[in-house]
Amino acid sequence: MQFSKLRLTGFKSFVDPTDLFISDGLTGVVGPNGCGKSNLLEALRWVMGENRPTSMRGSGMEDVIFAGAATRPARNFAEVSIHIDNSERLAPQGFNDADYLEIVRRITRDVGSAYKVNGKDVRARDVQMLFADASTGAHSPALVRQGQIAELINAKPTARRRILEEAAGISGLYQRRHEAELK
Ligand code: ATP
Ligand code: MG
Numbered sequence: 734m735q736f737s738k739l740r741l742t743g744f745k746s747f748v749d750p751t752d753l754f755i756s757d758g759l760t761g762v763v764g765p766n767g768c769g770k771s772n773l774l775e776a777l778r779w780v781m782g783e784n785r786p787t788s789m790r791g792s793g794m795e796d797v798i799f800a801g802a803a804t805r806p807a808r809n810f811a812e813v814s815i816h817i818d819n820s821e822r823l824a825p826q827g828f829n830d831a832d833y834l835e836i837v838r839r840i841t842r843d844v845g846s847a848y849k850v851n852g853k854d855v856r857a858r859d860v861q862m863l864f865a866d867a868s869t870g871a872h873s874p875a876l877v878r879q880g881q882i883a884e885l886i887n888a889k890p891t892a893r894r895r896i897l898e899e900a901a902g903i904s905g906l907y908q909r910r911h912e913a914e915l916k
Contacts, residue, residue: 734823734867736777737833738816743808744779745772748799774876780813780838782848782861783871788878795842812839825866827859836860865905872899 736755741747746769753773762770775789779797786794801807817824817834828834828850837849838860848860864870885896898904 734821734834735818736815737818738814739773739777739780740812740814740816741773741776742812743799744776744797744811744813745769745799747772747776748802748805748808771879774878776813777815778871778876780815780836780860781864781869781871781873782838782857784857788871794840794846797840798842810839810841812837814838823867825863828863836863862905862908865908866902870899872904 739753739755740750741753742750762773764770771790775783775797779789783789784794786792786796789797791797798811799805799808814835814837817836818832819829819834820832822829824834831851833851835849835851838846840846846857848855848857850860850863861870864873869875885893888896895904898907
């Protein structure tokens with residue numbers, strides 16, 4: 734499973750549809766302060782099901798919607814899609830019947846978030862589990878936020894353990910066990 738393209742529409746500073754092609758060897762994004770580098774990383778986490786506004790540097794979920802600028806009015810929705818090359822058929826069960834996966838998340842003011850995988854409506858949990866089982870996702874240790882290294886050094890042992898479990902790819906199992914125990 735390989736990410737191939739990220740598309741942002743009305744997400745934070747990316748008001749017009751913007752494509753980021755993720756090709757082999759891409760390890761970083763550089764640019765002047767405020768050009769949207771961190772917003773790109775947040776879009777990637779958001780489309781994988783991130784649901785904590787604080788980790789999107791906002792106070793409410795709708796803060797990801799383009800809020801307007803001097804010359805442009807605010808938008809009513811934000812949408813991010815991620816294209817995944819699945820030609821090697823490594824996607825988790827239930828998502829593994831196509832050569833590519835397109836995951837779309839859209840948030841509309843006063844309505845909330847909706848998710849689609851290859852055009853079909855799915856739940857947030859389905860998208861979160863898809864990525865958790867593929868050892869990636871919104872909390873993946875592969876995505877390093879600004880300031881996160883300092884947080885890691887200062888973390889309590891239980892928080893550090895969670896990070897290691899995420900890296901080992903077993904957090905999907907914990908989520909399932911937790912849900913089974915609630916039933
Ligand atoms: P730095 O190098 O300082 O870390 P950066 O490239 O990471 O900068 P970002 O933090 O990604 O920059 O982008 C910040 C810009 O995004 C700011 O100009 C901010 O006004 C804009 N922005 C954030 N949220 C929204 C929103 N909801 N609507 C419009 N613009 C937004
Ligand atoms: Mg930044």
